[in-house]
Amino acid sequence: MSIDRAAVTHIARLARLRITESDKEKLAGELSDIMNWIEQLQEVETATTQPMSSVIEMALKMRPDIVDDGGKADDVLANASETADGHYVTNKVIE
């Protein structure tokens, strides 16, 4: 499977990456190589193999339903470039 320039442009847009025209050709080649490698991997027979979710045998850790966090709006907003009245502030976004 090959990735063309249009696909690179689409992926970059979804990932919010700014990519120059000259880089697109190079990335299309690299991404195509990756896809080809994945295609090759898919030749391996895995029908009877369970997906491996962890390298160690352990169960998902769970928390009890207790409120033990929050109440730190100042910390949460500490790195915001702009705030007002306890909110993050960004340029207007309406779809």
Added chain:
Amino acid sequence: MSEQLIDGQTGSWEIVVGLEIHAQAITQAKLFSGAATEFGAAANTQVSLVDAAMPGMLPVINMECVHQAIRSGLGLKAKINLHSVFDRKNYFYPDLPQGYQISQFKQPIIGEGCVSIETEEGGIKEIGVERLHLEQDAGKSVHDRHPRKTYIDLNRSGVGLMEIVSKPDIRSAEEAAAYVTKVRAILRYIGTCDGNMEEGSLRADVNVSVRRPGEDLGTRCEIKNVNSIRFVRMAVEIEARRQVDLIEAGGTVDQETRLFDPDRGETRTMRSKEEAHDYRYFPDPDLLPLEFDQALVDQLAAELPELPDEKYARFVANHGLSEYDARVLIDDRETADFFERTLTDGESKRDPKIAANWIVTELFGALNAADRSIQNSPISSAQLGGLLDLIADGTISGRIAKEVFTEMFNTGSDAGMIVKAKGLEQISDTGEIEAIIAKIIADSPDQADQYRSGNEKIAGWFVGQTMKASQGRANPGMVNKILKAKLK
């Protein structure tokens, strides 16, 4: 026909609807953090560093969210998956600090189930449930505080949602509304979602398409975030009509996300297909698969309260209620509980049909007029029971009871106290009634003669006079009997 066909210029069209309901799980803390879920707090005060997606923070699942999803799945008669997986759904929006929503894609916690709804003709129709999965809610964007800025509050970010996806089994706006009503009722019965659509704790995305009856599915449009049952009904009707008009004018329906504007009564393009999101789902590497034992499912099933359908069946079979009364009473759990408490609160057991009748007609009427819900009814179930006892033992007549009821509703007093204070006890003393009747007959010789010469209809006039003379307190059954004897 429960199916609602749309008449177009070129023939009939069938509506096909599928719904995604987002129901906020009732829990103290969020799905993956220990921050509170309570509605209406000051901005960003219920946010942990996990919810704000600070680097290095890791999600830890709240087990109560898992329990709530399992309970809901049981209520939807659905398959509970003992193994499920969390995925990342990737998109950019300022109120989604992670840049992805943790959701479940290929392997949801709950599989196929079904919900039965009542059709307009009174029949029952099963609507398939495709799945229920757990996911995080996003934060809230406020667009109206500043002309060029958007304000963001992350209090809602990370709150646990149960997304319930129906199969495209719905064929009319009414069915869509009935389905949402029923799912909401089930979740409220079980206590897994408060169903408050105004506060957004239950909202629906409505997928609508049209087709010629019997043909393959048409292209669908998704109408986002419809936040009342009335709007669900309106959105289906308006969108289906738009699609029919479009196709008949020679156009084609584009698969797109639309917005419902109730003020203008229209749906509008929100995002077209070209801008459609490609979410690039993949398993979240921060989370292991969600696994639990059948024993947990069995335990939660054993604790489940009686559900609306079962309660309905019991009310009809055991209490002998009419289908209408049963349906109205089971509509929400508080009403059903009020009814059952009315039967048993206090010393005696009461007739269920009479109790149902008083609740459905008198109490609902008064509550509606006063714009109150049954939870803050001025008349408690015990007090209503007390009124029913006074009717049952003949202390007051049914007519006087309505008067007493109004007084109870306005003052909150017990029926017995009102009856005593106002001297409303029914007169069941034979001598007293005979005296009243004797006087009326003596005062009205003409009418008495008419009766004796065969005009039995005039008896009604005598009953009226007797009731009037006794201020409505004479026992009607006895009045009839004594009148007949005296007029001979």
